[in-house]
Amino acid sequence: MNYVIEIDNLTKSYGKNRGVVDVSLKVKEGDIFGFLGPNGAGKSTTIRSMMGFLRFNKGSIKILGMDSVRDREKILSEVGYMPSESWFYDSMKVSEVISYAADIRGKDCSKEAEKLCERLKVNTEKKIRELSYGNRKKVSIVCAMQHRPKLFIFDEPTGGLDPLMQRSFFELIGEYVDNGATCLLSTHVLTEVNKYCKSAAIMRDGRLTMLDSPSIDDDEFLKFYEDEVEA
């Protein structure tokens, strides 16, 4: 079986503060993997370690069969990442940001970018500073998808998107996954996981628990959050 993401015993701490502890995770090719957990549970730390933003203390991460530290640039050329907060250079136009990302990737993504902008109703002539939070998210989706990556990593992608755009977003994910891509979706929205994900895991207190099925009910889901608050 081909695994697109293989994390073994990942441990990352911030000085004395806990980040994630002994996280092991495998995501199969073609999966839409739901990554759940309360705020501060360690989801973003895990994702940021995968992306090479953080240097972890222990463990190993393999993405698309490559080492996340040694082959960072090769991995990033095959990954489409959308952070939870979508920030770009204020003075640039949307079209400039999109072509800037494509240029750095060394790819002509103009056709795919045009298709995505049309589907997501992105006004490419506007300056970034003129965009609302939701519209910045849409630009981030275009930047993450325009090069048709093998792996998508989305960190709370639907916050700020209207329901119609949320539907378009998941339709797009479905289309890319049907064409061989894999998706890791970090979210707080249980319905997204139930509806779109094929497998899922939940993080709490920096530790990861694999779920038997992504279809968990509200009560079971909220129990993770309640326990976190009590702890």
Added chain:
Amino acid sequence: MNRIFIKELKMNSKMLLIWSLAVGGIGFACLLLYSSMEGEIRGMADAFSNMGMFSDAFGMSTLSIATIKGYFATEVGTVHGLGGSMFAALIAVGMLSKEEEHHTGEFLYSLPVSRRSIVLAKAICILAMIVLFSLICTGLYALGFVILGEELPVKEFTSYMAFQLVMNIEIAGICFALSSVFSKTMTGASLGLALIFYLYDLLGRVIPDLKKYLFIGPFSYANASDIFSGADLSVKALCFGGCITVICLVFAFIHYDRRDLAA
């Protein structure tokens, strides 16, 4: 890497234009004032050259401000030295840290380019901006000489602008290293650093005990009155400055490559 360099240059072009026209323009205006003040300056020149430590600090004990060379060195030299160093400090200190401060780092660092390439592109951009700043100021000062109808002291003028360029690169190098450490842009600290270097040079010229340590400060080898009065170049200061610049750049590359990036 080219794309990052061009983007940075484009984004900083307004700042470059404002600073170079402001500093170069003030220097240019100072030069133009020379013809109208020439008579009065001549009367004051003797007094200025006999003001003890004050004259030493501003180089008026070695150069007469009644001459165009002396006037340029003391008046325009101060404006350019301070303005140039502040500009260099300002652009360098935010070059890396702004990505984290403005939360654009997650976009940039998710693209398939190594951190070292990003640091290199940004370092080259700083260098290009400092060179362009120097060229614009040089052009404006040279124009001032032409309008005044005074002969441009080519050798001293070229040396002065070249050493100021080297000095600004050193200050930028120090601030670039700071930028690699902090996730907030240390604007105040960078401007303060440029002023401290200037003050250190002033004090070093009047306090005997400090004189032997003058070479530590970047202003020591780029002092206008030293250059225009034909004093020997302080090779020790220049070498020290070169070492500091290299150390700071190497530090920025290594540290930035290894550190965790803030969200």
